[in-house]
Amino acid sequence: MANTPENPVDDRRAVRVEIDRVSKSYNNQRVLDDVSFTIEPGEIFVIMGPSGAGKSTLMRAIVNLEKVDEGEIRINGLDAFKQQTHKLMHTAIVFQAGGLFNSLTVEENLGFYPREHRLYDRKTINEKVAYTLRILNLEGCADKMPSQLSGGMRKRVAIARSLIIEPRLLLFDEPTSELDPVSAANITEVIGTLREEYDMTSIVVSHDRELAASIGERVALMGSGKVVMLDTPQKLAESEDPEVTAFLKPSINCNNPRFRQNLAC
Amino acid sequence: MQAIKNFFGFAGECVLVFFRSLYYLPTLPWQFTRLMDYCFNIGYKTMPMVSIMAFFLGAVLVMQTGDSLEDFAGANLYLGRISGLGMSRELAPLISALLLAGRVGSSVTAEIASMKVYHEIDALKTMNVPAERILVMPRLVAIILMMPIVVGVAIFVGWYGGAMAAAHVPFIAQPEEVYWANLKHVVSFHDIIDGQIKGMIFGVSVILIACTQGLNTKGGPREIGMSVTSAVVASMVIILFLDFVLTRVLM
Numbered sequence: 001m002a003n004t005p006e007n008p009v010d011d012r013r014a015v016r017v018e019i020d021r022v023s024k025s026y027n028n029q030r031v032l033d034d035v036s037f038t039i040e041p042g043e044i045f046v047i048m049g050p051s052g053a054g055k056s057t058l059m060r061a062i063v064n065l066e067k068v069d070e071g072e073i074r075i076n077g078l079d080a081f082k083q084q085t086h087k088l089m090h091t092a093i094v095f096q097a098g099g100l101f102n103s104l105t106v107e108e109n110l111g112f113y114p115r116e117h118r119l120y121d122r123k124t125i126n127e128k129v130a131y132t133l134r135i136l137n138l139e140g141c142a143d144k145m146p147s148q149l150s151g152g153m154r155k156r157v158a159i160a161r162s163l164i165i166e167p168r169l170l171l172f173d174e175p176t177s178e179l180d181p182v183s184a185a186n187i188t189e190v191i192g193t194l195r196e197e198y199d200m201t202s203i204v205v206s207h208d209r210e211l212a213a214s215i216g217e218r219v220a221l222m223g224s225g226k227v228v229m230l231d232t233p234q235k236l237a238e239s240e241d242p243e244v245t246a247f248l249k250p251s252i253n254c255n256n257p258r259f260r261q262n263l264a265c
Numbered sequence: 266m267q268a269i270k271n272f273f274g275f276a277g278e279c280v281l282v283f284f285r286s287l288y289y290l291p292t293l294p295w296q297f298t299r300l301m302d303y304c305f306n307i308g309y310k311t312m313p314m315v316s317i318m319a320f321f322l323g324a325v326l327v328m329q330t331g332d333s334l335e336d337f338a339g340a341n342l343y344l345g346r347i348s349g350l351g352m353s354r355e356l357a358p359l360i361s362a363l364l365l366a367g368r369v370g371s372s373v374t375a376e377i378a379s380m381k382v383y384h385e386i387d388a389l390k391t392m393n394v395p396a397e398r399i400l401v402m403p404r405l406v407a408i409i410l411m412m413p414i415v416v417g418v419a420i421f422v423g424w425y426g427g428a429m430a431a432a433h434v435p436f437i438a439q440p441e442e443v444y445w446a447n448l449k450h451v452v453s454f455h456d457i458i459d460g461q462i463k464g465m466i467f468g469v470s471v472i473l474i475a476c477t478q479g480l481n482t483k484g485g486p487r488e489i490g491m492s493v494t495s496a497v498v499a500s501m502v503i504i505l506f507l508d509f510v511l512t513r514v515l516m
Contacts, residue, residue, distance in 0.1 A: 064391075086393065092392075099385055101380075101388070102379075112394075
């Protein structure tokens, strides 16, 4: 509980996230196995790992979309599940597919949270929406429906919608998946620069090694529900651990006759 | 055994969704636009189909009973009574609810199920906007407001269809005045209220089943389709079961 703010709820600054011996199983299969680490306030923390490593489950547990079987997730010292921290502290998540409301325009998507919670008057909401659209270069698509946007634009709109609530904790689920390299680089840049504008902690779940290397301050590499290694991206890249290199530097088996024909192995 | 367990599990969830929705009733004034939108979709858009069905059902009811009563001298005078009571107490609420299950129930389930599958419901949860507050409660209020109008229209159009058949089908050829006089003599305000109570309970059941089924959907597009089918089938079975119970209670 060190460095926990005096008033963990009303304090408007970035939050500390503590994952404490968390385990979770589905149908007797352990997807999270005694996972522990702490994410410092304001940090951009990347969780990497192969498919099925438990990254997305952990992220969903942080925002209370999943209940863990054992252990505790604490946000600013408060139990995320028991004290429903996502309701107390501004927490937002950018889903892999965006999670945009398909029946609403981009502008309505962005204004949805403040309108539903009656946070501001109509004029202030419109100003905040316009400002957020501007910082993410989305001014031209305010009246478009999500179905009219490209994959990259949808991700940016999803990020913009999360920023409207001025989050203290923002989570990204595979933000660069299904995007072309240019759009992926663009989204990576957006995530990296958001901290200049907003005081928040960012957790990014991704397969993307370039994203982790360019914006991650620390990276947790997960495998089979456990944390294999937690360090800076540089240390991770230099690691000789076979489990780490298997993920970061995968190699094609050249003895496979199907590949041998096409690759100059 | 598993099917019975599933049935009671689902019924319990429907009850939970209902009470959770009631909890958000005070937020209704802020959702006026949404409520009007749901009223338009549930009520106004259902009206033409309900009217067509009610008209022909009323006409067929009069033709069938007119043909059967022909063997009994003077029994045709009771056509107004049969059509009047049959439509108001039974057929109008029943056909309105069955049509609602097919037209509105299916679209509500499909909408909420796809919102669930494509993480829109998860997004709502993280925004601290419960699905019951914006997707279920306003729909329940809309159905309670619109069902009396839909059932009322079905009753009157059904009666009118009966009057048309009585007057213009050659083997009945009963003057409209006789039909209406007999109907007015027998049908009381209480009969119409019985029909309205039935219609409202059927409507609430349809919306609850549709929303609960949508919120329980997991998987992908195939599961959305399966959810829609399950919701419509469950709604129709429940409507018929409730019809039996309510008829006994209201008699």
